Amino acid sequence: MAEMRYVDALNRAHHEEMERDERVVVLGEDVGRKGGVFGVTAGLYEKFGEERVIDSPLAESSIVGVAIGMAANGLLPIAEIQFADFIHPAFDQIVSEAARMRYRSNNAFGCPLVIRTPYGGSHGTALYHSQSVEAFYAHVPGLKVVAPYTPYDAKGMLKAAVRDPDPVLFLEHKRMYRLVRGEVPEGDYIVPLGPAAVRREGRDLSVFAYGWMLHESLAAAELLAQEGIDVEVVDLRCLRPLDKETILRSVAKTSRALIVYEDNRFGGFGAEVAALIAEEAFGSLDAPVMRLAGPDVPGIPYSKPLEEWFYPTRDRIAAAMRRLAAY
Amino acid sequence: MPVEVTLPQLGESTFEGTIGRWLKKPGDRVERFEPLVEIITDKVNVEMPAPVGGVLTQILVPEGQTVPVGTPIALVETAAPAEAVAAGAPAAAAAPAAPPVSQEGPRLSPVVRRLAEEHGIPLEEVARLRGSGAGGRVTKDDLLRYLQARQAAPSAAAPPAAAPAPAPAVAPVPPSPAVVLRPGDQLLRLSPLRRSVAQRMAQSKREIPHAYGVIEVDVTSLVRWREAYKDQWRAREGVNITYTAFFVRAAVEALKAFPIINSTWSDEGIILRRDINIGIGIALDEGLVVAVIKQADQKNLVGIARELEDLGRRAREGKLTLDDVQGGTFTITNPGVFGSIWSMPIIVPGQAAILATDAIVKRPVVRNDAIAIRDIMHLGLAFDHRIFDGAVADRFLHRIREKLEGFAGGDATLTDF
Numbered sequence: 001m002a003e004m005r006y007v008d009a010l011n012r013a014h015h016e017e018m019e020r021d022e023r024v025v026v027l028g029e030d031v032g033r034k035g036g037v038f039g040v041t042a043g044l045y046e047k048f049g050e051e052r053v054i055d056s057p058l059a060e061s062s063i064v065g066v067a068i069g070m071a072a073n074g075l076l077p078i079a080e081i082q083f084a085d086f087i088h089p090a091f092d093q094i095v096s097e098a099a100r101m102r103y104r105s106n107n108a109f110g111c112p113l114v115i116r117t118p119y120g121g122s123h124g125t126a127l128y129h130s131q132s133v134e135a136f137y138a139h140v141p142g143l144k145v146v147a148p149y150t151p152y153d154a155k156g157m158l159k160a161a162v163r164d165p166d167p168v169l170f171l172e173h174k175r176m177y178r179l180v181r182g183e184v185p186e187g188d189y190i191v192p193l194g195p196a197a198v199r200r201e202g203r204d205l206s207v208f209a210y211g212w213m214l215h216e217s218l219a220a221a222e223l224l225a226q227e228g229i230d231v232e233v234v235d236l237r238c239l240r241p242l243d244k245e246t247i248l249r250s251v252a253k254t255s256r257a258l259i260v261y262e263d264n265r266f267g268g269f270g271a272e273v274a275a276l277i278a279e280e281a282f283g284s285l286d287a288p289v290m291r292l293a294g295p296d297v298p299g300i301p302y303s304k305p306l307e308e309w310f311y312p313t314r315d316r317i318a319a320a321m322r323r324l325a326a327y
Numbered sequence: 328m329p330v331e332v333t334l335p336q337l338g339e340s341t342f343e344g345t346i347g348r349w350l351k352k353p354g355d356r357v358e359r360f361e362p363l364v365e366i367i368t369d370k371v372n373v374e375m376p377a378p379v380g381g382v383l384t385q386i387l388v389p390e391g392q393t394v395p396v397g398t399p400i401a402l403v404e405t406a407a408p409a410e411a412v413a414a415g416a417p418a419a420a421a422a423p424a425a426p427p428v429s430q431e432g433p434r435l436s437p438v439v440r441r442l443a444e445e446h447g448i449p450l451e452e453v454a455r456l457r458g459s460g461a462g463g464r465v466t467k468d469d470l471l472r473y474l475q476a477r478q479a480a481p482s483a484a485a486p487p488a489a490a491p492a493p494a495p496a497v498a499p500v501p502p503s504p505a506v507v508l509r510p511g512d513q514l515l516r517l518s519p520l521r522r523s524v525a526q527r528m529a530q531s532k533r534e535i536p537h538a539y540g541v542i543e544v545d546v547t548s549l550v551r552w553r554e555a556y557k558d559q560w561r562a563r564e565g566v567n568i569t570y571t572a573f574f575v576r577a578a579v580e581a582l583k584a585f586p587i588i589n590s591t592w593s594d595e596g597i598i599l600r601r602d603i604n605i606g607i608g609i610a611l612d613e614g615l616v617v618a619v620i621k622q623a624d625q626k627n628l629v630g631i632a633r634e635l636e637d638l639g640r641r642a643r644e645g646k647l648t649l650d651d652v653q654g655g656t657f658t659i660t661n662p663g664v665f666g667s668i669w670s671m672p673i674i675v676p677g678q679a680a681i682l683a684t685d686a687i688v689k690r691p692v693v694r695n696d697a698i699a700i701r702d703i704m705h706l707g708l709a710f711d712h713r714i715f716d717g718a719v720a721d722r723f724l725h726r727i728r729e730k731l732e733g734f735a736g737g738d739a740t741l742t743d744f
Contacts, residue, residue, distance in 0.1 A: 255438045
């Protein structure tokens, strides 16, 4: 089994799915000749041709709208939105059309569409290339929203998304493409969309995170292990549907919960997890449910010190873990 | 830390108590809820459980001395199991500066409350532990360690102390004018029971405008049945069948018909009592106690007879509990056992009426224009005239008479009437 980068695992999934099923097509800005701005779609254009790997205009509503049309007519499109910040023009297509197709047609039509998009802040990505959009879409019944962390999951969950009969929003934190590495098997396998994964067992407190925040939370947990605090870290790789059982089982064990997300704190996805724990694990709690998230400012600043101020870094996560453990 | 143990309020109208016997000596260990001292009040003798666990360091009130409620009677040096718990908590040491905890008292988290309930540990006991959480909060781990320690050294489970009753709405007795002892006079110091009876009777006569009604009842058939079957009945049911049991049943039935009589006067209005709890006057050498048959309307003749016998026995043995003497809503007193034929009882404060059952005597009476010898008794009702009037009292008494005179007899298998 080869160790590979997150971006390579996604690339492998594309190649394999397009080889496996000729209905699979890819469309988006620069996905063809350039192979994607992050290289996720590298080599597809050369191998599968412009019929199946389509460079689109800079018009996100059109990308998703066209993909919905393809899905309705028997294709299995993977639409790439170059940055999650630019997905907003397609909000109407995603929420009002794709997500509702099955419900609106009384189960006559589905919308087997995958929308991939890089999200989150990296170095100097600033207001227009840093946004976290998961809360907007996780709110919508009819959509699946996933944010895999390991390269293994990236490949297995993208394959599952392609084969899913309904629309899936596939979120890739852009820091992870070249930083996160992991073992990825050759050949076909699926990671089902739904279950969460306990990445680190612990007994003192539970941390729930996804994407890059999971990466930072795991690093913070290692720091706390040296201090004698045993942190359980749960990968919420599928935000909708949400794996309640794994979350509640973890809280039942540790009685303390911290949710970490990079999005603005107010109304963020972590609020839903916090509410779930408060409602269904109340009798297990030994401390208030805690959230650590980005501050409530309209965007991640470009200025280096201000950008640093924004991020829930591993040090800040470790500090929050200590506060929770000491409560 | 030494903790003062004070004389608790034992019952609605207890103002003082006498130390009967110390069950622990200075220097003895005492567990929380372990019986510490016997206290004699005007109504009952109780074993007072220790309010805290620790070592009894000093007895402040010797046996036989009577002190008011609230008087410190002993000092207990509290054990510190919580410190031992805290010492075993590594997380606390590793934890950095915790956020300050508000001063609103100990907070118990949901899981701590749940675990405490599951293990039957009072929350107050948990709150007293010194926790390893922020501001000394008791964490789940603290409680789990405490449970382990507790299981390792089990202490005799004892019932918690009776909750202090709310302060009685009783006007203080005005001081008596100074009494002069003449040569040869003897001063009998008041026993707690005597003092309590005096206070309550004076309070009743002071506050309640008593009115009276008396009727004559022909209980010949009841007497004949009892004379014929009391031994068989006793053999069958295992208890004595007394006339009082019949009077209780008849009174209960009449109270159900006249709920206004099962009531309490208050400034806001008349409180109709749902439960019918019949107080029974029991004469003891030291004075009168009133033991209560709770929910008497839900018991048949056998049940009433059994409870009468039990209460009487325990009253004589000094084993009545607080619960036995509280909560009465109507009282039956039986001066007839001493031969009284016409009594005017005093209402128990907080009730609306009291029924006196006088002696059953054979009298010549006119029946069908002929003179007959019948078993006759008087029933005397004293009632609070603020609550209802004489007409109601008389109808109530007639109802009792109908019930008693309508006794159909039967054999020893009788279980109710």
